[in-house]
Amino acid sequence: MILAAESVATFAGLLADRSRAAMCLALLDGQAWTASELARHAGIGRPTATEHLNLLVAAGLLAEVRQGRCRYLRLAGPQVARLLEELAEMAGQPERPRSLRAVRASADLAAARTCYDHLAGALGVALFDALMSAGLLTNGDGLAVTDAGRAWFTELAGPDALAPASGRQLLRSCLDWTERRPHLSGALGAALCQQFLRRGWVIRCQGSRAVRLTGSGAAAVDRLLGLELAAS
Amino acid sequence: MILAAESVATFAGLLADRSRAAMCLALLDGQAWTASELARHAGIGRPTATEHLNLLVAAGLLAEVRQGRCRYLRLAGPQVARLLEELAEMAGQPERPRSLRAVRASADLAAARTCYDHLAGALGVALFDALMSAGLLTNGDGLAVTDAGRAWFTELAGPDALAPASGRQLLRSCLDWTERRPHLSGALGAALCQQFLRRGWVIRCQGSRAVRLTGSGAAAVDRLLGLELAAS
DNA sequence: CGGACAGTTCGGCGCATGCCGAACTCTGGC
DNA sequence: GCCAGAGTTCGGCATGCGCCGAACTGTCCG
Known part of the structure; x- marks a missing residue:
């Protein structure tokens, strides 16, 4: 029972980082992104993105396909997408867009x-x-x-x-x-x-x-x- | 879009802590627990539990009822319970019970x-x-x-x-x-x-x-x- | 009123982890 | 073979945050 808490916490921790969350939400479009694209989207450097993506893949949230020198990432499956949508919904929308463009x-x-x-x-x-x-x-x-x-x-x-x-x-x-x-x-x-x-x-x-x-x-x-x- | 990442990360962060996760999972029994009971269950001190519970209540994950000198906590609703169950399932069961009692x-x-x-x-x-x-x-x-x-x-x-x-x-x-x-x-x-x-x-x-x-x-x-x- | 007990506030400690720059590896193309 | 570009590894910095002990507030009970 206490062990379950540990693993739930670890799992939730995967999404508890702004950069990792941004990458996962981007992947909700259902397409595969390259590591660099995700890094740019999350506003972080490639080394940092590599670390994050390794974590997410190891945990089974993301799946990867390596083609030549590119590493393509996508969500591991529909359950992951569903979980992300639910999480996004429960996280509410305190987002009050601040620019016309937004x-x-x-x-x-x-x-x-x-x-x-x-x-x-x-x-x-x-x-x-x-x-x-x-x-x-x-x-x-x-x-x-x-x-x-x-x-x-x-x-x-x-x-x-x-x-x-x-x-x-x-x-x-x-x-x-x-x-x-x-x-x-x-x-x-x-x-x-x-x-x-x-x-x-x-x-x-x-x-x-x-x-x-x-x-x-x-x-x-x-x-x-x-x-x-x-x-x- | 990047704002959503922020709020998802913050929200997931609520469950990304072993103690908070343990308390939430305990509340999956659908009953109201006192703050002290939850603290003991999570293996932390009362001051720390107070902090955690304040966070969880403020975020709308937990609901509280104060009666006399006791503070009763329960899950805020069925969606929360559902999310927790899903999270627990996806977190997998790397729990290989180590004692006969377990x-x-x-x-x-x-x-x-x-x-x-x-x-x-x-x-x-x-x-x-x-x-x-x-x-x-x-x-x-x-x-x-x-x-x-x-x-x-x-x-x-x-x-x-x-x-x-x-x-x-x-x-x-x-x-x-x-x-x-x-x-x-x-x-x-x-x-x-x-x-x-x-x-x-x-x-x-x-x-x-x-x-x-x-x-x-x-x-x-x-x-x-x-x-x-x-x-x- | 005074003791017991639930909960809270405060200050400070220490670990975990997110981040980067620099150097390295691998692949593809000319 | 050499260069460009994607990705990785490494070392080190800084911040966040989970934790506690001690002291304080508030409620119940005798």
Whole structure:
């Protein structure tokens, strides 16, 4: 019992540092970053970043892939992403943006962003609502895909999107921390996000988790879901 | 974005200390402890405990009630308990019990314990399974109470147990970290646990989250659920 | 009123750890 | 082969913070 306290403390300590937390939160975009990028993002030197990243990888929070002279880092899995989101939510938002640029940036984030591997923000919530009211998903005590939904997702993303993903839950609703309402997560949420990116319906904003809905994206959601949104 | 890192780090830092973690984990039993009890449990002096508890209360992790010269502490809410459970699970179990007594204690915990405010361990999982196979709960894409279940719970715990609890989810399944299978959580899980304690079907083991199934408890679960368990 | 006890405040000690600069290693490209 | 750039190792500095003992406040009880 007292040993558990020790290991919980050690584990929490991994995220109890401003630099390590900044790096982990950056990785919530679901992509792999190089060590140098993470160092710059956290505002620290490369040596220090190396130390931090070694810790995080050893603890199983981060996974690494070495390619040539670059070391790519990503979150070790969805549970880690989930934990980070919860932590970020409970940590509250005492963040009162102090520059116009920061306001602009956080407005972009609130409009549309990726949340690890799926879409979030106002866009994510709007999509979720549209999927529900179009009868493609139901929420009768737990999320489920309807028959119409199966057809819809198969046409969009191929039959694999609905295949029993390797141990991962197909549908999950994730509480959006800007909208305070749920959006679609889980394997299907990830597949949806992937298609939106691949088809150019949304594009990533440089160096941020924010994404922009393109003209073709707006047209697509109108056509497929009857959802009228403005491109940005 | 960088501000969020700061607050996440600060928040995680609250649990990144062995003593604070020990106190929080102790409070996972769902009961209120006095400051001195927590200090003793964490193996630190009262002055140090006061500092830690002030931090945890200020951060909203713990709630306090002052009565006379005693200061009672409890977890601030179910989300906190959930976060702690997740953290404890991810922190893994590098705990290789080193004394016979520790083995015995962890065996007790695995058999039956409280998980914040509901029953867990082998007992919790067995009850959950029995509720399902008796047709009182269903899990067709999300937990739900059947009509038979409504009658059963009303008889056991009164109609309030099924009332729309103040904002809290009625049913939740919580992954048991010893059994690796789900047990009943949420408001109904809490009500069930409360009845078991009130009726003397289980009793708390001193200074631990473990509980013991009594003889009358074993008889009751057999009568009500057809579940044959040995008292311990 | 006085003793017992829970909790708090204060000052100071000592360790843990986050940080950097400088030097080193490895890979890829010309 | 040599240079550029990514990453690592090392030594040392500075700060933060967890801890305690001693003294103080407040409550309950006889």
